[in-house]
Amino acid sequence: MAQSTTAAAPALHPVPGWxxxxxxxxxxxxxxxxxxxxxxxxxxxxxxPCTRACPTGIDVPAFIRKLATGNRRGAARVILExxxxxASCARVCPTEVLCEGACVHLLDQGRPIPIxxxxxxxxxxxxxxxxxxxxxGKATGRRVAVVGAGPAGLACAAELARLGESVTMYDARExxxxxxxxxxxxxxxxxxxxxxxxxxVTGLGVxxxxxxxxxxxxxxxxxxxxxxxxxxxxxLPRAVALGVPGETLPGVRQALDxxxxxxxxxxxAKRAAGRRVVVVGGGNTAVDAATQAKRLGAERVxxxxxxxxxxxxxxxxxxxxxxxxxxELRLETMPVRIEGRRRVERIVCQxxxxxxxxxxxxxVPRAVPGTDLAIEADLVIAALxxxxxxGALAGIPGLAFANGRVVVDAATxxxxxxxxxxxxxxxxxxxxxxxxxxxxxxxxxxxxxxLSEA
Amino acid sequence: MADLSLDFCGIxxxxxxxxxxxPPTNSGDQVARAFEAGWxxxxxxxxxxxxxxxxxxxGGLDLGTARMAGFNNVxxxxxxxxxxxxxxxxxxxxRFPDRAVIASLMVESKRAAWHDVVARSQDAGADGIxxxxxxxxxxxxxxxxxxxxxxxxxxxxxxxWAKERAKIPVIVKLTPNVTDIVRPARAAAAAGAxxxxxxxxxxxxxxxxxxxxxxxxxxxxxxxxxxxxxxAVKPIALHMVSTVCGDREIRVPVxxxxxxxxxxxxxxFIALGAASLQVCTAVMHHGFRIVEDMIDGLSAYLDEKGLxxxxxxxxxxxxxxxxxxxxxxxxxxxxxxxxxxxxCQLCYVACNDGAHQAIGLRPWAELGIEGPxxxxxxxxxxxxxIEDACVGCNLCSLVCPVPGCIRMEDRSGTADxxxxxxxxxxxxxxxxxxxxxxKTGEG
Numbered sequence: 001m002a003q004s005t006t007a008a009a010p011a012l013h014p015v016p017g018w019x020x021x022x023x024x025x026x027x028x029x030x031x032x033x034x035x036x037x038x039x040x041x042x043x044x045x046x047x048x049p050c051t052r053a054c055p056t057g058i059d060v061p062a063f064i065r066k067l068a069t070g071n072r073r074g075a076a077r078v079i080l081e082x083x084x085x086x087a088s089c090a091r092v093c094p095t096e097v098l099c100e101g102a103c104v105h106l107l108d109q110g111r112p113i114p115i116x117x118x119x120x121x122x123x124x125x126x127x128x129x130x131x132x133x134x135x136x137g138k139a140t141g142r143r144v145a146v147v148g149a150g151p152a153g154l155a156c157a158a159e160l161a162r163l164g165e166s167v168t169m170y171d172a173r174e175x176x177x178x179x180x181x182x183x184x185x186x187x188x189x190x191x192x193x194x195x196x197x198x199x200x201v202t203g204l205g206v207x208x209x210x211x212x213x214x215x216x217x218x219x220x221x222x223x224x225x226x227x228x229x230x231x232x233x234x235x236l237p238r239a240v241a242l243g244v245p246g247e248t249l250p251g252v253r254q255a256l257d258x259x260x261x262x263x264x265x266x267x268x269a270k271r272a273a274g275r276r277v278v279v280v281g282g283g284n285t286a287v288d289a290a291t292q293a294k295r296l297g298a299e300r301v302x303x304x305x306x307x308x309x310x311x312x313x314x315x316x317x318x319x320x321x322x323x324x325x326x327x328e329l330r331l332e333t334m335p336v337r338i339e340g341r342r343r344v345e346r347i348v349c350q351x352x353x354x355x356x357x358x359x360x361x362x363x364v365p366r367a368v369p370g371t372d373l374a375i376e377a378d379l380v381i382a383a384l385x386x387x388x389x390x391g392a393l394a395g396i397p398g399l400a401f402a403n404g405r406v407v408v409d410a411a412t413x414x415x416x417x418x419x420x421x422x423x424x425x426x427x428x429x430x431x432x433x434x435x436x437x438x439x440x441x442x443x444x445x446x447x448x449x450x451l452s453e454a
Numbered sequence: 455m456a457d458l459s460l461d462f463c464g465i466x467x468x469x470x471x472x473x474x475x476x477p478p479t480n481s482g483d484q485v486a487r488a489f490e491a492g493w494x495x496x497x498x499x500x501x502x503x504x505x506x507x508x509x510x511x512x513g514g515l516d517l518g519t520a521r522m523a524g525f526n527n528v529x530x531x532x533x534x535x536x537x538x539x540x541x542x543x544x545x546x547x548x549r550f551p552d553r554a555v556i557a558s559l560m561v562e563s564k565r566a567a568w569h570d571v572v573a574r575s576q577d578a579g580a581d582g583i584x585x586x587x588x589x590x591x592x593x594x595x596x597x598x599x600x601x602x603x604x605x606x607x608x609x610x611x612x613x614x615w616a617k618e619r620a621k622i623p624v625i626v627k628l629t630p631n632v633t634d635i636v637r638p639a640r641a642a643a644a645a646g647a648x649x650x651x652x653x654x655x656x657x658x659x660x661x662x663x664x665x666x667x668x669x670x671x672x673x674x675x676x677x678x679x680x681x682x683x684x685x686a687v688k689p690i691a692l693h694m695v696s697t698v699c700g701d702r703e704i705r706v707p708v709x710x711x712x713x714x715x716x717x718x719x720x721x722x723f724i725a726l727g728a729a730s731l732q733v734c735t736a737v738m739h740h741g742f743r744i745v746e747d748m749i750d751g752l753s754a755y756l757d758e759k760g761l762x763x764x765x766x767x768x769x770x771x772x773x774x775x776x777x778x779x780x781x782x783x784x785x786x787x788x789x790x791x792x793x794x795x796x797x798c799q800l801c802y803v804a805c806n807d808g809a810h811q812a813i814g815l816r817p818w819a820e821l822g823i824e825g826p827x828x829x830x831x832x833x834x835x836x837x838x839x840i841e842d843a844c845v846g847c848n849l850c851s852l853v854c855p856v857p858g859c860i861r862m863e864d865r866s867g868t869a870d871x872x873x874x875x876x877x878x879x880x881x882x883x884x885x886x887x888x889x890x891x892x893k894t895g896e897g
Contacts, residue, residue, distance in 0.1 A: 045797075104796040
């Protein structure tokens with residue numbers, strides 16, 4: 001199908017929205033001749049595998065067909081109705097294991113449709129217009145509280161607003177957006193974009209209250225009494241410590257703090273940039289921290305991971321990024337202590353021996369004595385993951401926890417407290433933004449259905 | 455290499471590929487470069503009293519990434535003086551004596567005017583002349599072009615005038631904008647035409663600019679119907695060429711025109727009876743160089759099949775029949791090669807929504823294929839043919855994006871033919887054998 005002849009032809013150079021320098025975005029939207037080629041290469045599959053692979057179920061063939069006919073507004077609507085954070089997800093989703101990993105063209109052409117970048121093309125339309133292609137629903141007169149203004153909370157709030165519920169969203173930070181604002185590698189997504197998506201949600205009539213530590217003030221009981229339902233999207237606020245001597249030395253930092261500083265105060269981050277950096281951990285956040293440190297100008301960045309390559313939780317694509325940036329990867333290596341007089345000078349590691357499977361089924365690493373390896377470092381970044389703060393949720397009656405997660409009904413996302421739903425990282429233990437969005441949207445539909453029945 | 459040389463009603467050329475009358479043959483310089491590239495002949499941009507053209511002139515119909523799958527124009531005949539065109543014909547013919555140079559002509563419908571222009575063409579050294587009875591826009595309103603081609607009587611009369619003076623072969627170019635192409639074709643042949651060429655362009659309006667609401671191509675906010683050509687018109691041309699070639703009363707050779715872009719297109723027209731091929735839009739799109747593969751590919755095809763240009767000509771014509779002669783005992787069903795299937799389900803949705811509900815979905819595990827399902831086929835069903843319901847319509851194999859994945863297999867069970875005519879002759883009513891009886895009627 002031909003693109004509409006009336007669509008304004010975008011300039012070829014520079015690609016709109018691209019920034020130069022080490023924190024330039026990795027991938028831009030698809031435009032011009034590439035757009036015509038890719039939207040027409042899409043087969044418009046029936047019961048499409050890409051849609052089935054999307055946690056939010058975006059009707060990918062439908063939005064690509066709309067791009068093909070020059071209906072960008074419709075394309076943006078299809079995406080944003082399914083996923084209010086469609087613009088962020090276009091940038092940060094691990095598309096190679098989701099939609100693009102299921103594309104039929106992997107089988108016959110070895111090259112999937114660039115769905116993530118096409119989604120960016122479509123959502124850029126909405127960003128350029130500065131508004132959503134839909135508005136709030138007819139008011140029901142009911143009130144719902146959403147605690148946590150990260151991806152899950154935003155998705156829940158937006159869907160509730162579209163269903164006519166009156167929503168107040170609380171967040172402990174002074175800046176909304178959760179990990180969207182604070183935790184995405186800068187070359188994937190800027191804080192500015194996350195804040196613009198928050199504005200879309202508040203534009204649907206959602207009230208936003210920042211700097212609110214629920215449980216302290218107001219108390220959970222007060223909040224529950226004032227609302228018909230409550231959605232918990234508090235994430236995993238506590239960083240896992242390294243648990244080795246010397247980790248309180250200046251120069252030892254948590255990965256999310258490091259990434260947040262770079263995003264919100266880049267001048268300060270540049271001053272504090274390390275020359276020789278060691279990142280401990282093997283997940284996507286470890287990769288983000290390492291590549292950001294390298295792009296800030298570190299001479300040497302070493303990622304230390306205690307298991308093997310195949311066990312790294314980071315996606316293959318992320319590990320390729322790490323290597324492409326010239327970071328060193330030391331596998332089956334674990335830190336035993338951090339040394340330094342006034343601040344960190346080196347991290348001492350030992351070879352890790354992998355024993356039998358642990359409770360999570362993965363092999364348990366043990367340090368092998370006498371295999372000390374000292375790595376000079378002026379910055380050590382811990383990226384061992386995040387934990388739930390169960391204590392902060394203690395004031396909610398009926399809430400149950402298992403494996404450091406809030407327990408919910410899988411279909412409805414409702415907790416043991418009939419007035420409370422939960423989703424996102426605090427329920428799934430830490431996953432992608434798109435999973436959080438799916439949780440939030442499904443919880444909103446469940447809340448609306450439950451309240452409508454009552 | 456197969457010998458591709460041709461004697462077309464006395465016009466000789468080293469291969470059957472000629473440039474059709476149009477923008478690529480507007481000047482001696484272009485025709486000379488075309489001959490250097492290998493074209494066997496050229497029909498000069500139509501010569502007549504010079505006209506003034508509009509700007510803009512062309513419109514394209516894009517299909518996906520394919521630009522100009524269809525093409526139209528509101529350009530008229532040459533805008534250069536007659537004497538310049540004839541002088542350049544003489545020059546080109548002198549430089550390329552072995553190539554066919556044919557003067558396309560269009561003048562007002564007066565005997566003297568035709569006599570004059572025919573005489574000047576042969577004096578210039580043209581190998582033949584082509585009477586443009588086809589141009590559907592601009593000239594037709596002035597009583598020329600398609601205005602002649604659409605009236606068999608005029609067609610025959612002007613052909614007669616040209617033949618009165620012509621010592622070189624006269625080709626009559628026909629318009630497709632008629633109900634029955636055979637009638638003007640017979641009229642021209644009866645009046646002495648040495649050959650026919652078809653099709654000229656089809657009446658068309660190629661699009662509307664949705665911002666200005668002006669037709670395309672646009673001339674200061676307005677547009678007009680134009681002549682449609684390019685790959686999209688090939689099926690119309692194939693049908694008309696095959697009809698004219700198959701007509702018992704018409705015994706002159708046919709030069710085929712209409713969407714020819716490759717040696718394959720050419721071979722199809724030849725197999726239906728065409729003797730020479732004329733190309734315009736494909737050259738406007740990709741230049742004179744395309745002729746190299748047309749020659750190379752056609753030669754290789756003829757060699758591979760053990761054919762010659764002459765023996766291929768008309769070889770498919772006997773297989774073109776009326777519907778009532780087709781065998782009702784013949785039955786094919788679709789077969790999907792699941793090792794090639796990519797799981798797009800286009801066949802499934804096409805068959806269920808657009809055809810005969812003969813494709814279902816089954817889990818990969820039930821197909822008995824070794825190995826795990828590919829990522830695109832996990833969770834969803836894999837298309838399978840329901841043979842009892844399959845009418846053998848081809849639709850699934852046409853929408854399938856993977857070459858060779860869906861084939862049509864013969865399930866006739868008998869070699870006996872029985873057509874609708876056979877049934878009628880036997881006083882019987884045809885009944886579908888082995889096919890599910892449909893409750894609802896369809897066309």
